[in-house]
Amino acid sequence: MTGWVEVADGVLQGRYEPYDVTVAVVRGADGLLVVDTRGSRRQGDELRDDLRVLGRPVRCAVxxxxxxxxxxxxxxxxxxMPIYGHERLPAQFAEHEAPMLARAxxxxxxxxxxxxxxxxxxxxxxxxAEERVDLGDRVVDLLHLGRGHTDNDLVLHVDGTWIVGDLVEESGPPAYGKDSFPLEWPDTxxxxxxxxxxxxxxxxGHGAAVDGTFVRRQCDDITVVADLIAVLHAAGVPVERALAEGGLRWPFAPEGLAEAVRRGYAQIG
Ligand SMILES: [Zn+2]
Structure with missing residues (x-):
């Protein structure tokens, strides 16, 4: 981590390797709200150390x-300490993260x-659907806007600034995994x-801060993916040929879209 960067008034970003994952911190009169806790106990301990320089107690994590x-x-x-997460997050642990952890x-x-x-x-x-966290002099809203990157994505809003997790990505293309909802992501x-x-x-969730224009463009690209999946499915193109058949119309590198196609086809039924 190269240090906390204040991206908006009292909202700080730390970018951590591996994966260039963002940890966001909202600074309030009562203390700090920390968004995401990194990928292991060692990484979490390192994060707790890094938070000390901010000089206020950690009140909660999201x-x-x-x-x-x-x-x-x-x-x-x-x-x-309260840790907030979407109500389907425990099921995500049970179905995906716990088996992955055990296998690894x-x-x-x-x-x-x-x-x-x-x-x-x-x-x-x-x-x-939503929750409000009061940090004394400011409130942070936690919202679930629908399924997309997973079925348990939360976005946070504080004083005009948004923390959106992996619903938007900057340092790589949006990640379509086995637990993604490619056809619903555009609506979210x-x-x-x-x-x-x-x-x-x-x-x-990964990469530098962006603006509304960037999110609009990425939403357009995610919509193209969803529409193309529907078109190829309707044309009877088999799932294993869909990536090649979509050709240059895919807005992201096709290597990263195999699960998008598989999930999309399955979700169309
Ligand atoms: Zn993710």
């Missing part, structure tokens, strides 16, 4: 979604040493867009 690189440091934020540890895959002392720690405050971002000004500060 998980933008259940992927390991955003919440396997949860065990370092407790006990007794038992197979000894590269980098898995860090996983050995991860104790999966789900959020203690489960959020449905479309629900966010009217709330953004052109110059709104938006913090993605």
């Amino acid at each position: 998980n933008t979604h259940g992927h390991f690189d955003h919440c396997f440091g949860n065990q370092c934020f407790g006990p007794g 540890v038992s197979w000894g895959v590269e980098g898995s040493e860090e996983f050995r002392d991860v104790v999966l720690t789900p959020p203690t405050r489960l959020v449905g 971002l479309a629900a966010l867009l009217p709330r953004l000004a052109e110059d709104s500060v938006v913090l993605p």
Whole structure:
């Protein structure tokens, strides 16, 4: 981490390797709200150390979604400290992250040493459609706008600044995984867009802060992916040929879209 960068008044960003994952901090009179906890106990401990320079107590943590690189440091934020996450996040742990963790540890895959002392720690405050956290002199709104990158994505809003997790990515293309909802992702971002000004500060889950214009463009690209999946499916193109058949019409490198196509086809039925 190269240091905390204040991207908006009292909103700080730390960019961490591996994965260039963003940790955001909202500074309030009562203390700090920390968004995402990184990907292991060691990384979470390092984050807690880095937070000390900010000179205020950590009041709570929020998980933008259940992927390991955003919440396997949860065990370092407790006990007794509220951790907010979407109500489906525990199911994400059970269905995806716990089996991945067990496999990585038992197979000894590269980098898995860090996983050995991860104790999966789900959020203690489960959020449905929305929740408000009061930091004394400012409030932070937590919103679930729909499914997309996962079924448990939360976005945060504080004084015109948005922290959006992996619903938007800057340092790489949007990540379509086995737990993504490629056909619903456009609507979820479309629900966010009217709330953004052109110059709104938006913090993605990976990469530099962006603005409303960037999010609009990425929403357009994600819409192209969804529409193309529907067109290819309707034309009877088999799932294994869809990437090649879509050719240059895909807005992102096709290598990253295999799960988008598979999931999209399955979700069309
Ligand atoms: Zn993710």
